[in-house]
Amino acid sequence: MRPAGRASDDAPRAYLTAAEGEVHPLSHLPDRELQLIAGISQVRHYSKGTVVVEQGEPAKGLFVNRSALLRVAHVLPDGKRVAVGLLGPGQMVGLPEIILGTPHQRQCEVISAGAIEYLPKREIVRLILDNTNIAVEMLVQASHQLFEQIEELCQIPSSSSEERLLRSLQDFSATGEGVGKEIPMLTVQELADSIGCTRQWTSKILGEMEDRGLIRRHGRRITLTPKAHPGRRSLVPGQSVDFPAPVTS
16 A cells, blocks of 8 residues: 655645545545634555455444445454445445444455555544534434444335346446446456345346436446436436456356
8 A cells, every 4th residue: 555645834724625536535624623623634556456444353443435445244253354435535444343342343344445544543542532513523424324234124125136237337337426437357256245146146137227218238347228227326317337248157
């Protein structure tokens, strides 16, 4: 991992926009609070396959995802991983564990490379205790993230595999407020993990979606068509994602 550097003292908001397409959940804070956070911030680039936090390990700090895509998984006693969700840009990892003093409850692995900010536990706890604005904003962002996760869980019983796959494709190709982003080299297995299906079943759904005109596949790319009308986060019709062609078994 290579550090991206720290923010300068005379530009408290500079570190919020280190690169195009990055999203920061604390950007609404006043400059004074942003300066305090920038003073303890470490922004690094994480490559695909990097495990950001391991289930069962103590929380050493808060991770703020700025442009990566993370797969959240529950690790079973036999070592098997069960994917339980995705974390996109603007979402945080580790805040409940820091506040409650518990180990990480899930494993988080990078499936699309990007920048992730790290705030050491001792320093971020001190800021939360000393600054009401920071404490409230952290609570607001954690609540938003929790409500999103609850909403996704509530939708599972009433949504089909195809609907969940459409939402996953939308998540894979969008960041922030619906700004399109291409994410390279997603595998069928990664899509299957995101919707809780097998690779074979996911390949079958992709074929059916293509037959119905919901997606177009050309080489290693998938394009959501206007007919798909994704229901979450506005996705510009015609946006593509790089994607290895499914391997039928």
